[in-house]
Amino acid sequence: MANSSIRPAASGRSKLRKPAASSTEEQPAGLGVRRTAAAILRAIVTKGQALDDFFAPESNPEILAGLEPRDKALARSIVTVALRRLGTIRAALTGLLAQGLPRQAPDLEWILLVAGAQILFLDVPDHAAVDLAVRATRLDPKSTPFAPLVNAVLRNLARGREKILAESDALAMDTPAWLAKRWRETYGEELARAIALAHREEPTLDVTVLAEPDLWAEKLGARLLPTGSLRLETHAPIADLPGFAEGVWFVQDAAAALPARLMPAGPGLRIADFCAAPGGKAAQLAATGAHVTAIDRSATRLKRLSANFARLHLEAEVLAADVLTFEAEPFDGILLDAPCSATGTIRRHPDIAWIKQPKDILALALAQARMLDKAATLLKAGGTLIYCTCSLEPEEGEERIEAFLQNHPEFRRRPISPGEVGNLSEIINQNGDLRILPAHFQGTEARFSGLDGFFVSRLVRCG
Numbered sequence: 001m002a003n004s005s006i007r008p009a010a011s012g013r014s015k016l017r018k019p020a021a022s023s024t025e026e027q028p029a030g031l032g033v034r035r036t037a038a039a040i041l042r043a044i045v046t047k048g049q050a051l052d053d054f055f056a057p058e059s060n061p062e063i064l065a066g067l068e069p070r071d072k073a074l075a076r077s078i079v080t081v082a083l084r085r086l087g088t089i090r091a092a093l094t095g096l097l098a099q100g101l102p103r104q105a106p107d108l109e110w111i112l113l114v115a116g117a118q119i120l121f122l123d124v125p126d127h128a129a130v131d132l133a134v135r136a137t138r139l140d141p142k143s144t145p146f147a148p149l150v151n152a153v154l155r156n157l158a159r160g161r162e163k164i165l166a167e168s169d170a171l172a173m174d175t176p177a178w179l180a181k182r183w184r185e186t187y188g189e190e191l192a193r194a195i196a197l198a199h200r201e202e203p204t205l206d207v208t209v210l211a212e213p214d215l216w217a218e219k220l221g222a223r224l225l226p227t228g229s230l231r232l233e234t235h236a237p238i239a240d241l242p243g244f245a246e247g248v249w250f251v252q253d254a255a256a257a258l259p260a261r262l263m264p265a266g267p268g269l270r271i272a273d274f275c276a277a278p279g280g281k282a283a284q285l286a287a288t289g290a291h292v293t294a295i296d297r298s299a300t301r302l303k304r305l306s307a308n309f310a311r312l313h314l315e316a317e318v319l320a321a322d323v324l325t326f327e328a329e330p331f332d333g334i335l336l337d338a339p340c341s342a343t344g345t346i347r348r349h350p351d352i353a354w355i356k357q358p359k360d361i362l363a364l365a366l367a368q369a370r371m372l373d374k375a376a377t378l379l380k381a382g383g384t385l386i387y388c389t390c391s392l393e394p395e396e397g398e399e400r401i402e403a404f405l406q407n408h409p410e411f412r413r414r415p416i417s418p419g420e421v422g423n424l425s426e427i428i429n430q431n432g433d434l435r436i437l438p439a440h441f442q443g444t445e446a447r448f449s450g451l452d453g454f455f456v457s458r459l460v461r462c463g
């Protein structure tokens with residue numbers, strides 16, 4: 001395939017419209033959703049648009065307008081699995097396209113990838129996936145002449161399925177080369193492979209309950225994890241689950257729930273959450289009875305925080321501000337969940353692998369360093385600073401804290417002990433920081449295993 005043309009660009013967001021229906025041909029059931037999936041996949045991979053722009057509960061993109069919830073869910077499944085296994089599908093198609101992709105038909109690649117995702121990874125009959133791809137090809141004037149080619153290639157893909165799956169390599173094929181190289185260098189071959197394998201699994205739903213986790217584990221049919229989060233497997237809409245409307249729990253990966261638990265917080269203490277929206281960690285802090293100041297520079301994301309707090313019956317002082325220029329009386333504790341490359345969340349957001357670029361990491365690391373320096377000025381003596389990022393990259397984790405401690409002799413690390421994190425000693429590094437990898441917390445069932453990747457360090461201001 002013409003791989004070189006498929007690079008994410010940092011361009012602005014274009015409004016994606018619904019693919020036009022043909023005036024001469026009635027669209028059969030399922031064709032519209034495949035064409036929509038192809039357009040979304042293309043926008044993510046070539047324009048760097050986020051999966052959440054299309055499928056987050058609060059998103060309402062024009063391209064999905066009018067689709068039944070069932071079709072939206074199918075579009076999401078197709079796009080998600082296509083992103084998760086992009087390299088495998090591309091390699092298989094490349095092997096079947098003797099002449100490569102016809103350059104004069106740029107939409108063809110996305111039609112083929114969408115069909116390939118269904119044939120190789122989804123429970124869609126092969127004949128339906130092939131037929132709908134051929135019809136989608138005929139609806140695009142530039143692709144029309146290639147309808148017989150699409151038919152032949154996809155039939156061969158279905159025939160070769162077992163061999164393709166057996167030869168698929170998560171690290172070499174389904175991970176962008178620059179990330180695979182980084183993870184090999186940072187974690188070694190074995191762990192890098194385990195991380196890439198973990199990215200293949202659709203993660204379960206993790207929730208944080210504000211009280212009575214045992215009771216709610218039973219009510220939700222969930223597992224109570226050693227770290228205190230609940231893990232459940234469900235495809236039901238979140239808002240329909242018991243306890244959601246009452247504000248008993250909120251969605252939060254089990255790893256993301258750890259940083260706030262490491263903060264000494266409670267009534268009478270003033271805690272700032274420096275990058276607070278949409279508010280998961282701030283909610284945990286507020287639930288301790290501490291006075292929480294939730295700061296974020298995104299007013300839109302803060303609206304989600306306020307809505308979450310209202311549902312959870314929690315209170316916080318909410319401020320739309322840039323933390324780099326924010327001033328206040330020193331706090332007893334600051335939690336800095338800094339903006340980062342989010343490479344630790346690829347299990348939940350497989351688009352991240354394809355839309356982030358190496359240069360993003362350097363820029364983010366600089367911003368993180370500035371935010372850490374600012375936090376140092378707003379903490380009382382004896383106060384605690386929790387720094388975390390959902391990144392697997394040492395520049396955004398270990399290296400930031402090493403540099404910070406060198407520049408700030410008034411700070412010392414307060415190492416995290418296994419007992420504070422459900423005795424998961426595998427997630428604590430030799431310095432007493434958390435280095436959580438998606439391959440950690442493996443159980444006997446892959447679908448109930450894994451955590452989002454996080455780095456967490458706990459520092460105390462001594463003077």
Ligand SMILES: C[S@@+](CC[C@H](N)C(=O)[O-])C[C@H]1O[C@@H](n2cnc3c(N)ncnc32)[C@H](O)[C@@H]1O
Pocket residue numbers: 274275276277278279280281282295296297298301321322323324337338339340
């Ligand atoms: C990783 S998210 C925070 C997630 C949040 N802590 C939670 O648990 O729900 C990072 C946040 O940092 C915010 N942010 C980025 N730069 C900022 C700045 N200079 N000042 C304040 N907020 C900032 C972003 O708007 C984003 O909401």
